Amino acid sequence: MNYLQVAGFLDNSLANGEGLRSVVFVSGCSHKCSGCHNEIMQDFAYGDKVLIDEVLQRIRSNIPVIKGVTFSGGEPFEQAGTLSQLARDIKRFELNIWCYTGFTFEEIINSMSDNKQWQELLYQIDVLVDGRFEESKRNNKLKYKGSSNQRIIDVKKSLEKREVILFIP
Numbered sequence: 001m002n003y004l005q006v007a008g009f010l011d012n013s014l015a016n017g018e019g020l021r022s023v024v025f026v027s028g029c030s031h032k033c034s035g036c037h038n039e040i041m042q043d044f045a046y047g048d049k050v051l052i053d054e055v056l057q058r059i060r061s062n063i064p065v066i067k068g069v070t071f072s073g074g075e076p077f078e079q080a081g082t083l084s085q086l087a088r089d090i091k092r093f094e095l096n097i098w099c100y101t102g103f104t105f106e107e108i109i110n111s112m113s114d115n116k117q118w119q120e121l122l123y124q125i126d127v128l129v130d131g132r133f134e135e136s137k138r139n140n141k142l143k144y145k146g147s148s149n150q151r152i153i154d155v156k157k158s159l160e161k162r163e164v165i166l167f168i169p
């Protein structure tokens with residue numbers, strides 16, 4: 001049985017990616033960004049240990065209202081194995097997946113040969129919002145991201161072209 005350490009869940013949100021989305025906040029993050037908006041979720045033990053089937057059922061209960069699911073946190077790539085499994089199940093419902101991460105797209109790509117779980121997760125994601133939160137670059141007017149260094153990346157196109165292609169709504 002596979003469990004996810006869950007810090008929080010939103011059934012439908014408009015602030016965490018394009019369209020109405022369910023949001024899974026996972027617990028645990030080692031980036032320790034100064035000014036982190038979810039500091040409590042940096043703790044790997046915060047929240048509840050939840051079966052991925054339960055998370056899936058909760059997501060399913062929001063269909064057909066939602067357009068997709070967003071993974072946030074915390075650091076989703078710290079639980080890449082379980083999240084890639086959940087992502088595969090979500091895809092069966094034809095929902096798209098956004099994921100927030102403190103790692104950069106290049107860091108993930110460069111580690112993938114040694115970290116198959118990261119590879120499996122990245123390949124399920126449609127849009128990746130990457131990079132640590134940088135307080136000096138904070139801008140409240142930015143849509144779907146907190147600081148200007150972060151990028152909203154079209155993962156499928158970027159993997160195909162082998163370079164970062166930004167997501168255009």
Ligand code: SF4
Nearest residue numbers: 029032033036074102
């Ligand atoms: S990556 Fe996100 S959750 Fe992690 S410390 Fe930075 S702002 Fe907080």
